[in-house]
Amino acid sequence: MDGSHAVLVLLLLLVMVPTVTWSEQTDRLFSPDLASVTRPPVRFASGATASNCEQYLQAKRTSVLAEDVNNIRQSANYLTCDTLALLQHAKVSLPVAGQDYGKVLAESLDLRSFPSSLAQMLDDNRYTLSQLDNPALQLSNEVVSYSTDELNFSLQLMALADADGDGVDDWIVWMSDEAKEGNYADYEVLLIHDPQPGKVMTAALPNH
Incomplete structure (x- = not known):
């Protein structure tokens, strides 16, 4: 299954399951013309620039993003491209009706398994979002957000x-x-490989 086909299948499956509401933003992100959509340009350490998924994924094979904050912020527009790369040969499945994915991410994902600004807050007794000092997490069906005076952090299930x-x-x-x-x-x-809600889950950075 190529990337465009996988995305179309994902959208079709979501439409077929009215009891599970994924955000309108997610639906807009996964569109059939995704690879060619022009995006704000990003720069790579090699000197290459990219303004669509094809250019971005090509440049990423041999280089890394230039590490200035404005460029990194622009790279948020290319998460869709990285997701397409993962879906290219994947079998896409139906979301489970009634599953509170945001709550599962908050309670079960081991934040020590991937780098983030939360690292200094974590230890053997506190390693999930629900265990951190601020209990006022913002939860939805597929998103968990954590905010302090210093930072905003969020996780969103996309596929x-x-x-x-x-x-x-x-x-x-x-x-x-x-x-x-x-x-x-x-x-x-x-x-997150083979997640089992109720058990501790770990995450990897597949595009690094």
């Missing part, structure tokens, strides 16, 4: 798909990690 080909659905999650002041920002696609 269910067998990305690693082992016959079990993986979760593709977008991370947004931004300092409210200063020059820190990071946006990543996380892959």
Whole structure:
């Protein structure tokens, strides 16, 4: 299944399950002409620039994003491209009706398994969002957001798909990690392999 076909299948499946409401933003992000959509340009350390998914994924094979904060913030527009790359050969599955994905991410995802600005807050007793000092998490069906005076952090489930080909659905999650002041920002696609709600889950950065 190529990337465009996978995206179309995902959209069709979501339409077929009216009991599960995914955000309008998600639907807009996964559109049939995704690869050729012009986006704000980003620069790479090699000197290459990209303004669509094709250019971005090509440049990323041999280089990394230039590390200035404005460029990193612009890279948030390309999370869709990284997601397409993961879905290219994946079998996309139906979301589970009634599953509170945001709550599962808050309670079960081990934040130590991937880099973020939350690292200094974590230890063996506190390693999920629900265990951190601020209990006022913002939850929705597919999103969990955590905010302090210093930062905004969120995780959003974007797709269910067998990305690693082992016959079990993986979760593709977008991370947004931004300092409210200063020059820190990071946006990543996380892959949670074979998640089992109720058990501790870990995430990887498949595009690194």
